[in-house]
Amino acid sequence: MVIIETITQDLSSKRGKLDEDRISTLPEDVRSKILSFLPTKTAVATSLLSPKWRYFWQQHLSVLDFDDDSFEPNEDRFELFKTFAVFVNSVFLLRKPCHVHKMTLSCIQSLVDDKFCFNSVNTWVRSVIGPHLNDLHLTLYSDDGYCFEPPINLSSCINLLSLSLEGAVYFNLQRAKGIRLPSLKKLHLDIGYVLVTSVSALLSGCPILETLDLYFETEEYGILCVPPSLKKLKMRLGNGNSGASFEIDAPGLKYLDISEFTFGNVGNLQHVVEASLNIHPPPGAFAYTLVKLLDTLSGVKHLVLCLSTTKWLLSGPTDLRFPEFQHLLHLELILPWFNSNCLLSLLQTCHLLQVLIIENHKEQSPLPRWAAHPSVPSCLVSHLTFVQLKGYRGSRDELLFAKYILQKGLILKTVIIVDISADIRKKFDNLKRLSDVPRASGMCRLTYD
Amino acid sequence: MAEEKSQASSSKMLTLKASDGVLFEVELNIAKEMKTVQAYIDDCEDIETIPIPNVLGKHLAIVIEYIKKTNEEYDAEFEKQWNMDDLQLLLLAANYLNISGLQECLCKAIAKRIENKSPEYVRKVFNIENDHSPEEEAKLRKEYKWAFEGVDKD
Numbered sequence: 001m002v003i004i005e006t007i008t009q010d011l012s013s014k015r016g017k018l019d020e021d022r023i024s025t026l027p028e029d030v031r032s033k034i035l036s037f038l039p040t041k042t043a044v045a046t047s048l049l050s051p052k053w054r055y056f057w058q059q060h061l062s063v064l065d066f067d068d069d070s071f072e073p074n075e076d077r078f079e080l081f082k083t084f085a086v087f088v089n090s091v092f093l094l095r096k097p098c099h100v101h102k103m104t105l106s107c108i109q110s111l112v113d114d115k116f117c118f119n120s121v122n123t124w125v126r127s128v129i130g131p132h133l134n135d136l137h138l139t140l141y142s143d144d145g146y147c148f149e150p151p152i153n154l155s156s157c158i159n160l161l162s163l164s165l166e167g168a169v170y171f172n173l174q175r176a177k178g179i180r181l182p183s184l185k186k187l188h189l190d191i192g193y194v195l196v197t198s199v200s201a202l203l204s205g206c207p208i209l210e211t212l213d214l215y216f217e218t219e220e221y222g223i224l225c226v227p228p229s230l231k232k233l234k235m236r237l238g239n240g241n242s243g244a245s246f247e248i249d250a251p252g253l254k255y256l257d258i259s260e261f262t263f264g265n266v267g268n269l270q271h272v273v274e275a276s277l278n279i280h281p282p283p284g285a286f287a288y289t290l291v292k293l294l295d296t297l298s299g300v301k302h303l304v305l306c307l308s309t310t311k312w313l314l315s316g317p318t319d320l321r322f323p324e325f326q327h328l329l330h331l332e333l334i335l336p337w338f339n340s341n342c343l344l345s346l347l348q349t350c351h352l353l354q355v356l357i358i359e360n361h362k363e364q365s366p367l368p369r370w371a372a373h374p375s376v377p378s379c380l381v382s383h384l385t386f387v388q389l390k391g392y393r394g395s396r397d398e399l400l401f402a403k404y405i406l407q408k409g410l411i412l413k414t415v416i417i418v419d420i421s422a423d424i425r426k427k428f429d430n431l432k433r434l435s436d437v438p439r440a441s442g443m444c445r446l447t448y449d
Numbered sequence: 450m451a452e453e454k455s456q457a458s459s460s461k462m463l464t465l466k467a468s469d470g471v472l473f474e475v476e477l478n479i480a481k482e483m484k485t486v487q488a489y490i491d492d493c494e495d496i497e498t499i500p501i502p503n504v505l506g507k508h509l510a511i512v513i514e515y516i517k518k519t520n521e522e523y524d525a526e527f528e529k530q531w532n533m534d535d536l537q538l539l540l541l542a543a544n545y546l547n548i549s550g551l552q553e554c555l556c557k558a559i560a561k562r563i564e565n566k567s568p569e570y571v572r573k574v575f576n577i578e579n580d581h582s583p584e585e586e587a588k589l590r591k592e593y594k595w596a597f598e599g600v601d602k603d
Contacts, residue, residue, distance in 0.1 A: 021577045021578060022537040023537060023575040024575070026537075026541065026544070027544060030544055034559050034560050036556075038560045042563060044593070044596045045567070045571075045596060045597070046568070046571070048581075048589055049577050050572075050577050050579055050580050050581065052580075054589075087595050087596060090596070
């Protein structure tokens with residue numbers, strides 16, 4: 001609960017001890033710290049608070065945060081940019097030269113493909129680049145040809161810890177090869193078209209990178225190589241399956257999220273705790289290649305397999321050996337079609353599973369039946385407490401599976417069925433069939449949607 | 450020998466005495482997070498009760514709780530509970546006791562409450578006396594016109 005007391009007293013009246021101005025008496029470095037968390041617009045406005053505050057921001061601005069969204073909106077983007085540029089330039093001119101260690105620049109409403117915009121942004125970035133810069137965040141959107149190219153002297157930011165580039169940003173292979181960021185720990189790229197090899201080149205200049213969040217578009221069949229120092233990796237291709245693949249060998253990796261890439265080469269993924277995979281098979285690859293990948297994720301506790309991955313997995317032979325997931329607690333599957341026996345075979349290998357979420361996309365008709373298993377998966381008997389079936393239509397196979405879960409799930413607490421049948425009567429029918437099933441678990445609650 | 454000593458000191462308890470006389474018994478490793486207290490201990494090794502003259506009991510309790518529980522989640526919820534008065538007093542306490550993590554958390558919280566607000570709003574929130582004459586203020590506003598386009602309505 002946030003309680004903000006707005007004191008509605010006459011400013012000219014005498015104030016009692018309880019109404020002290022505490023903030024103006026705080027030590028300089030503390031006030032400076034507060035200013036460093038403010039958008040620069042608010043920081044500058046403190047000059048109007050009282051004579052004591054008039055020049056404070058100028059002496060103590062080592063963190064810059066510019067946002068064109070905080071200005072009066074204007075249909076004419078260029079006019080808005082000019083107003084914004086006056087503000088930014090004034091701040092740069094008035095502030096006492098002290099090293100900027102963090103800059104955030106966000107231009108979403110105002111950039112256009114004009115020399116003035118181009119030169120302004122470049123100058124602003126260039127004026128903070130240097131060994132004192134620790135954090136740089138650029139969000140630059142435009143609805144025309146404006147584009148920002150990271151300057152070659154970005155390499156002088158030898159102490160840059162965190163870099164974020166979003167929007168109309170582009171770099172070619174040569175520029176990427178020239179950029180070295182030896183201290184960079186966190187990189188966020190959310191950009192448009194760029195070559196895979198350019199991204200790889202950029203990443204090779206970040207030898208101690210720990211967190212990488214990547215989103216881009218490409219048409220190239222390149223291989224994306226990521227630094228071995230990574231602990232957290234999220235990468236997505238924006239334009240679907242382009243054939244671009246990856247190479248990951250990161251012994252310290254704990255978190256992995258890949259989408260729309262084609263499977264390449266992996267190693268040392270045994271410490272990954274959470275993984276989400278939406279990957280395409282390379283041409284001619286068998287499902288067994290995917291099993292090998294899943295095998296390397298031997299320590300995974302939380303796993304999400306999306307459509308491209310599950311399609312690949314289920315295209316294999318019906319006696320495909322699923323990997324043993326010794327530590328898996330949470331499993332989510334988005335399936336191209338529903339096959340209960342195949343699901344049960346998979347559950348046989350997840351002995352500690354607590355949460356199971358399945359989404360049926362019913363893209364194809366079921367393939368050959370998998371052999372039924374004589375024994376009940378051990379997770380059903382001792383660990384599974386939560387099951388959710390989305391995209392349920394009440395087909396014979398889905399019903400079989402749901403019934404099996406309810407009948408054998410000894411410690412189930414929650415079962416949620418999300419039925420997408422269009423016909424209300426069919427839905428009711430499906431619900432009735434399930435609610436009549438005797439449940440092994442006394443605490444099991446069935447929720448039907 | 451050195452190991453034994455450190456083992457004994459990690460379970461040693463210390464008493465902190467707030468400005469209003471309230472006493473708090475804390476473990477040594479918690480008290481050490483307050484660099485001011487650490488300096489006190491370094492100076493006089495055998496001390497059992499340390500006076501904290503600038504901090505009220507109610508705020509010292511909050512500070513100690515913060516040190517024990519701090520993590521990303523706790524910090525995010527922590528700052529929402531206090532009114533501006535308490536935030537400032539806690540910040541003064543954190544500054545006096547020299548606890549950098551808490552200082553940072555509180556500065557962030559205070560900044561969040563005045564983000565994008567007008568100078569009038571900020572003055573009210575902090576009780577800052579406006580020593581400007583109306584002419585001075587008008588002059589300043591004109592000078593800083595470029596900084597005041599599109600500020601949040603309070």
